[in-house]
Amino acid sequence: MKAIIHIGLKPGVLDPQGRTIARSLAHMGFEGVTKARQGKTIELDISFDDATTAKLEVEKMCKQLLANTVIEDYQIEIVE
Amino acid sequence: MQSAVIVFPASNCDRDAATALEKVTGRKPLMVWHAETTLPKVDFVVIPGGFSYGDYLRSGAIAARSPIVRDIIKKAENGLPVAGFCNGFQILTEAGLLPGALMRNKGLRFICRPQKLHITNGDTMFTRAYKNTSEVTYPIAHFDGNYYADDDTLKELRKSGRIVFKYIDNPNGSLNDIAGICNAAGNVLGMMPHPERAVDPLHGGTDGIDLFKSILEAVR
Numbered sequence: 001m002k003a004i005i006h007i008g009l010k011p012g013v014l015d016p017q018g019r020t021i022a023r024s025l026a027h028m029g030f031e032g033v034t035k036a037r038q039g040k041t042i043e044l045d046i047s048f049d050d051a052t053t054a055k056l057e058v059e060k061m062c063k064q065l066l067a068n069t070v071i072e073d074y075q076i077e078i079v080e
Numbered sequence: 081m082q083s084a085v086i087v088f089p090a091s092n093c094d095r096d097a098a099t100a101l102e103k104v105t106g107r108k109p110l111m112v113w114h115a116e117t118t119l120p121k122v123d124f125v126v127i128p129g130g131f132s133y134g135d136y137l138r139s140g141a142i143a144a145r146s147p148i149v150r151d152i153i154k155k156a157e158n159g160l161p162v163a164g165f166c167n168g169f170q171i172l173t174e175a176g177l178l179p180g181a182l183m184r185n186k187g188l189r190f191i192c193r194p195q196k197l198h199i200t201n202g203d204t205m206f207t208r209a210y211k212n213t214s215e216v217t218y219p220i221a222h223f224d225g226n227y228y229a230d231d232d233t234l235k236e237l238r239k240s241g242r243i244v245f246k247y248i249d250n251p252n253g254s255l256n257d258i259a260g261i262c263n264a265a266g267n268v269l270g271m272m273p274h275p276e277r278a279v280d281p282l283h284g285g286t287d288g289i290d291l292f293k294s295i296l297e298a299v300r
Contacts, residue, residue, distance in 0.1 A: 016186050068138055070181040
């Protein structure tokens with residue numbers, strides 16, 4: 001079982017790295033990109049009885065360490 | 081006054097902090113390794129600058145969950161004076177002792193230079209010795225110094241005088257030009273600039289001395 005956690009800055013929190021990525025894509029000639037937001041993915045190999053328990057545990061991990069909820073949002077995906 | 085400096089893997093201002101503390105207090109601080117679970121009996125703790133745990137995950141995130149920090153949180157909540165400089169400030173916000181977060185500098189560059197600051201609250205245990213001045217210069221050296229907090233938190237910080245230092249000519253995009261803040265009780269200070277690196281003429285300035293003198297006076 002795996003947990004895939006996507007962590008990104010909350011809407012409204014300035015993301016200078018995302019802005020620079022969008023600008024760079026435009027400089028390279030890619031059209032049609034209006035905005036970029038940068039985040040990260042954390043993949044955990046996990047072993048729990050079921051997906052519900054896994055999600056609850058990973059949720060705790062996100063709140064206590066993996067994400068800084070002052071500035072970041074997270075999404076958890078459990079893959080069996 | 082007996083002080084302590086916490087040492088994490090990849091702390092790099094721990095010795096600067098120790099030298100500054102010894103110079104002002106006349107006593108060598110205890111150097112406390114991050115894996116210790118109990119802080120010895122001390123009057124003041126410095127969480128130094130550096131790149132604890134290689135800044136992995138987020139600056140200060142891993143250090144904030146280390147065994148010694150758990151004990152520091154408990155003691156700080158009971159009034160123990162604590163100051164975090166640079167990475168120490170990042171650790172204090174990650175540990176929840178101070179509000180907000182330190183994000184990547186707006187200009188996406190590591191900044192290392194002398195920085196002018198306003199002392200915006202001269203009536204704290206960290207700033208009372210600055211009697212005749214409200215402007216100081218300390219070095220800054222950081223990549224993640226861009227202070228962020230939501231509007232309600234910023235309002236609360238302003239209203240309660242908890243913004244202790246503000247940048248003159250904001251170098252990193254910090255909201256409200258915030259360079260340093262304290263907690264509601266006034267015993268925990270976090271700031272990105274380095275007063276411990278401004279205590280000797282060879283540092284290029286000695287503006288940091290009075291910060292340590294303030295603490296010495298307060299805990300005496």
